[in-house]
Amino acid sequence: MQRILVVEDEPAIADNIRYALETEGFAVDWCATGEEALQRYHERGAHLVVLDVGLPDCNGFDLCKDIRKTSAVPIIFLTARTDEIDRVVGLEIGGDDYMAKPFSPRELAARVRAVLRRVPGDDSQAEPGKAQSPLVIDKHKAKVWYFGKPLDLSRYEFRILEALAQRPGWVYSREKLMELVWEEPESAMDRTVDTHVKTIRAKLRAVQPDVDPIQTHRGLGYSLKESW
Numbered sequence: 001m002q003r004i005l006v007v008e009d010e011p012a013i014a015d016n017i018r019y020a021l022e023t024e025g026f027a028v029d030w031c032a033t034g035e036e037a038l039q040r041y042h043e044r045g046a047h048l049v050v051l052d053v054g055l056p057d058c059n060g061f062d063l064c065k066d067i068r069k070t071s072a073v074p075i076i077f078l079t080a081r082t083d084e085i086d087r088v089v090g091l092e093i094g095g096d097d098y099m100a101k102p103f104s105p106r107e108l109a110a111r112v113r114a115v116l117r118r119v120p121g122d123d124s125q126a127e128p129g130k131a132q133s134p135l136v137i138d139k140h141k142a143k144v145w146y147f148g149k150p151l152d153l154s155r156y157e158f159r160i161l162e163a164l165a166q167r168p169g170w171v172y173s174r175e176k177l178m179e180l181v182w183e184e185p186e187s188a189m190d191r192t193v194d195t196h197v198k199t200i201r202a203k204l205r206a207v208q209p210d211v212d213p214i215q216t217h218r219g220l221g222y223s224l225k226e227s228w
């Protein structure tokens, strides 16, 4: 069952949202403050967060930024004012969608479903402590988090890591990686893959020195280890 974290300080609105989401088969966690929400998120995770911008103890945008430090979980904002909508839409706040108050809870439930369909499920994010992958890749935003830290990867580094992560344990030959990653594979030389894997490894090591999730298969290619 997919779990939605609802952060909304008005109990009547929260109740309506909870009812609409539970009717659609979602499990709902409700928090009325930002502090509580952040703690709950880190403890239990969520498949999606519905986040009111106007909270009693903080601003929903700041809470979103805090969540984004470690997670690419989809976030739908609830906004009450037009200037908030401008910020959600115009700035790189990191939200996936928004609803302007007043809204229909059923419409919100439909948006939740749509966003979850668009963002392929990474169940690991929703189950901290249990099968949580230290490597989280958000294809749509081209962002990678490694042990909770965002990685600054070049385009090719990102694509190589993304390719390897699609099937942990599978060995990808240099040719296969070039085909998957480069627009014009014929113009790239074998060694280019090695060079990029080397820089990816250096960036991963900078975050976690004693872990090397990429395995070199001599004469064959590379794989992302299945467990590490």
Ligand code: CA
Pocket (backbone or CB within 6 Å): 008, 009, 010, 052, 053, 054, 055, 056
């Ligand atoms: Ca509010």
